[in-house]
Amino acid sequence: MAISAVSNVLRKQFQAESEPAADGRSTPLSASSADAPAAQHAAAGAPSALGTVVFRDLGKVYRSSAGEVPALQNITLDIAAGSIFGIIGRSGAGKSSLLRTINRLEEPSSGQVLVDGVDIGTLDEAGLVQLRRRVGMIFQHFNLLSAKTVFENVALPLKVAGVPAAQIQQRVTELLDLVGLQDKHKTYPSRLSGGQKQRVGIARALATRPEILLCDEATSALDPETTQAILALLRDINRRLGITVILITHEMSVIREIADQVLVLEKGEIAELGEVWQVFGNPRHAATQALLAPLRHGVPDDLQQRLQPQAPGTGRFEQVLQLGYSGHDGLEPDFPRIAEALGAKVRLLHGGVDRIQGHAQGQLIIAIDGAAARNDWAALTQGPATIAHEIRVLGYVV
């Protein structure tokens, strides 16, 4: 992105008509007509959970000379304050379009977006400025200003907001400590690694003490180790500062590791929505299944080639079973119980179990002695005898 475009985005994002409040926290959002619940809460001195987002029957159609492109339809959902909310979907599914309606970088064609109970479509210019101070954003390619130092990049939104220099000094120092860049104040972005650049992006997004942080593929340009470090930082920010984090990613492992809830978008509509362990443990929609395929422990090629569909008539052989765990009812693989129930010693051939939000999920491919083979193991997937949520006979090996 060209520098002028970057500064435009930043200006749109951070422009403010006045200084932040004395505690540095921006005042609650209010519509021009304004008797929003959040504002009432704050006025009453009640503890308010700021950072909720509600989409109500949202639709977006892009209109260009080439015609109309429907990008979002029938989007109705709530994002809880202080949660980490993941958005996944195939390329072109509408993820960025949806995310960008939260700070009105994109205007919906129909429906509403409510932030802390306020329909942001009703905000006037000043309200919009406030909104953009409360909703920080980080980008895949960081969008830093290359001619400015790390300090200046992070200071920019505060400067635009007219914060006095001494306060800027203090706040930026605090932020660079928070993201682990205390020794990089005077460094220019070109001398930073990708992970360090994203840390600057995060510090800059947090400068105005937002209650919501939008992340559009914030780790897609980073190597796996740096991705882990940035995820840990985002989780830390979410927990310590109570900021709602809404993130788009193509990396399912990112969602698995840090998100509370996940939305699967397909062709602009909600394909699935729910807690991550529920959606990942039992993906119903073809789009979700396709997205999650890389995480599944499928049958490895060498085993697939050796598998026979029928048990051999003579000689020793083994039956190969796939045991599935969906995360429900606290059920986990328990090998002594599995062996006892199957009436055979168990050989683990492939697979594994992940823990998502405390729920064990995955597939195990095991082999048991042919003498114990049965065609149907469904009895062991129900009631007190349950050893797995699903048991499939994959075939036989000699």
Ligand SMILES: Nc1ncnc2c1ncn2[C@@H]1O[C@H](COP(=O)(O)OP(=O)(O)OP(=O)(O)O)[C@@H](O)[C@H]1O
């Ligand atoms: N400014 C625009 N003008 C016209 N069409 C657009 C515009 N921005 C996005 N679209 C179209 O809207 C649809 C949704 O795009 P969007 O960028 O939201 O998808 P996405 O899920 O973020 O995809 P990706 O994973 O590739 O980033 C696509 O069909 C896209 O071509």
Ligand SMILES: [Mg+2]
């Ligand atoms: Mg996108």
